[in-house]
Amino acid sequence: xxxxxxxxxxxxxxxxxxxxxxxxxxxxxxxxxxxxxxxxxxxxxxxxxxxxxxxxxxxxxxxxxxxxxxxxxxxxxxxxxxxxxxxxxxxxxxxxxxxxxxxxxxxxxxxxxxxxxxxxxxxxxxxxxxxxxxxxxxxxxxxxxxxxxxxxxxxxxxxxxxxxx
Amino acid sequence: xxxxxxxxxxxxxxxxxxxxxxxxxxxxxxxxxxxxxxxxxxxxxxxxxxxxxxxxxxxxxxxxxxxxxxxxxxxxxxxxxxxxxxxxxxxxxxxxxxxxxxxxxxxxxxxxxxxxxxxxxxxxxxxxxxxxxxxxxxxxxxxxxxxxxxxxxxxxxxxxxxxxxxxxxxxxxxxxxxxxxxxxxxxxxxxxxxxxxxxxxxxxxxxxxxxxxxxxxxxxxxxxxxxxxxxxxxxxxxxxxxxxxxxxxxxxxxxxxxxxxxxxxxxxxxxxxxxxxxxxxxxxxxxxxxxxxxxxxxxxxxxxxxxxxxxxxxxxxxxxxxxxxxxxxxxxxxxxxxxxxxxxxxxxxxxxxxxxxxxx
Numbered sequence: 332x333x334x335x336x337x338x339x340x341x342x343x344x345x346x347x348x349x350x351x352x353x354x355x356x357x358x359x360x361x362x363x364x365x366x367x368x369x370x371x372x373x374x375x376x377x378x379x380x381x382x383x384x385x386x387x388x389x390x391x392x393x394x395x396x397x398x399x400x401x402x403x404x405x406x407x408x409x410x411x412x413x414x415x416x417x418x419x420x421x422x423x424x425x426x427x428x429x430x431x432x433x434x435x436x437x438x439x440x441x442x443x444x445x446x447x448x449x450x451x452x453x454x455x456x457x458x459x460x461x462x463x464x465x466x467x468x469x470x471x472x473x474x475x476x477x478x479x480x481x482x483x484x485x486x487x488x489x490x491x492x493x494x495x496x
Numbered sequence: 497x498x499x500x501x502x503x504x505x506x507x508x509x510x511x512x513x514x515x516x517x518x519x520x521x522x523x524x525x526x527x528x529x530x531x532x533x534x535x536x537x538x539x540x541x542x543x544x545x546x547x548x549x550x551x552x553x554x555x556x557x558x559x560x561x562x563x564x565x566x567x568x569x570x571x572x573x574x575x576x577x578x579x580x581x582x583x584x585x586x587x588x589x590x591x592x593x594x595x596x597x598x599x600x601x602x603x604x605x606x607x608x609x610x611x612x613x614x615x616x617x618x619x620x621x622x623x624x625x626x627x628x629x630x631x632x633x634x635x636x637x638x639x640x641x642x643x644x645x646x647x648x649x650x651x652x653x654x655x656x657x658x659x660x661x662x663x664x665x666x667x668x669x670x671x672x673x674x675x676x677x678x679x680x681x682x683x684x685x686x687x688x689x690x691x692x693x694x695x696x697x698x699x700x701x702x703x704x705x706x707x708x709x710x711x712x713x714x715x716x717x718x719x720x721x722x723x724x725x726x727x728x729x730x731x732x733x734x735x736x737x738x739x740x741x742x743x744x745x746x747x748x749x750x751x752x753x754x755x756x757x758x759x760x761x762x763x764x765x766x767x768x769x770x771x772x773x774x775x776x777x778x779x780x781x782x783x784x785x786x787x788x789x790x791x792x793x794x795x796x797x798x799x800x801x802x803x804x805x806x807x808x809x810x811x812x813x814x815x816x817x818x819x820x821x822x823x824x825x826x827x828x829x830x831x832x833x834x835x836x837x838x839x840x841x842x843x844x845x846x847x848x849x850x851x852x853x854x855x856x
């Protein structure tokens with residue numbers, strides 16, 4: 332039995348399998364010519380020269396979950412927008428409905444997008460979009476040189492710099 | 497013949513060139529000379545690096561998840577390379593003619609994220625794990641405005657096929673094109689061609705869309721100023737810290753491949769694809785001279801020349817940006833994406849839809 336294969340899908344398969352084949356072959360070639368002399372130090376995890384303390388597989392910041400959830404929300408929205416975008420501006424249907432088709436389709440999609448935009452606004456107002464910010468503390472150190480001295484020196488040299496040009 | 501046989505060698509040659517160009521561009525910006533020893537002006541430096549990487553020992557840490565660790569670079573490269581399947585190269589020579597073109601492209605390059613998470617998690621190192629988390633959070637966040645920008649172009653062009661979008665933007669267009677897309681003025685640009693029929697001028701609403709797309713493309717390919725995932729000063733090498741030898745080269749190759757793919761996409765969606773930038777001016781038929789007659793060998797080479805030229809130019813701009821701007825902080829990165837780019841992209845989506853209904 333002959334199975335008809337869509338040539339456009341065959342092209343995609345060629346790219347996927349060809350890419351895979353290329354990586355495999357080049358890794359195989361590398362395997363044939365590279366040395367292999369492992370030792371425990373070489374095979375340990377790099378932690379800036381220190382002995383690694385504990386595994387890295389542990390709890391992480393829950394904010395990443397929130398970002399993933401917001402992403403899912405919007406990616407599904409965009410998934411639906413693609414087929415809609417293809418037909419909403421169709422010139423023939425526009426002409427057949429006296430231009431109402433496009434506005435009707437746009438109004439429908441606007442409701443959908445605005446509900447999701449409302450979701451974004453909610454997440455925003457709840458503060459889930461605010462990442463942990465660094466909070467720099469200004470040192471309370473008081474030097475013996477009065478602060479005005481630095482300013483006057485800076486002024487003196489900036490005048491010199493600008494005066495030269 | 498399939499474009500596969502062009503893109504695979506081209507990707508390798510391009511990477512060798514791009515790594516060299518990156519070093520020379522950074523050297524020029526920082527007032528250094530860059531690599532000078534290997535070959536004339538150091539031109540063989542990347543070739544030498546590549547040979548060195550091929551002969552380096554492949555280290556798989558004992559504490560790592562062995563198979564995931566080994567498979568991740570394969571997945572990353574395959575995902576990026578498969579994206580090239582739908583990229584048209586020139587007049588009459590596109591890869592897969594599937595009608596869902598750019599949609600497929602978005603889907604397949606998302607697998608890159610899975611590969612990065614695999615690489616970072618399986619190495620069992622704190623640096624790689626943090627790098628992978630940052631990378632994944634950044635890539636999925638910026639995919640939202642990126643995909644919205646593609647929707648804007650699809651609304652204007654009414655096609656997902658990148659080759660069909662390419663045909664619309666030049667003198668070979670079968671649909672009418674007007675100056676700035678405004679039909680009421682009645683100035684047809686079908687005969688003029690050149691940059692006047694590029695998408696950004698065919699519908700000027702796409703100019704801000706292009707800017708957002710460019711910013712997101714930088715973030716998607718983990719380039720500075722969005723290179724937090726591999727911030728050298730904090731995370732050593734980010735998600736690929738533990739890789740060595742040719743596996744590391746694969747990760748690097750796919751990073752540059754991603755840059756190339758997104759530059760191709762930018763040229764096709766906004767900058768006229770394989771169409772010439774020069775318009776016909778009176779008896780000076782610049783557009784005809786620089787694109788040849790449809791179907792001839794000359795048109796084939798002109799098309800490839802313009803598309804690749806535009807893409808490489810965009811890559812040079814990306815490098816220029818990398819060596820000009822400082823790196824963002826994580827909170828700035830997230831607020832830029834969710835509080836500025838995404839609302840702007842939603843607004844532009846509505847503007848593009850109205851533009852399509854009013855102007856075309």
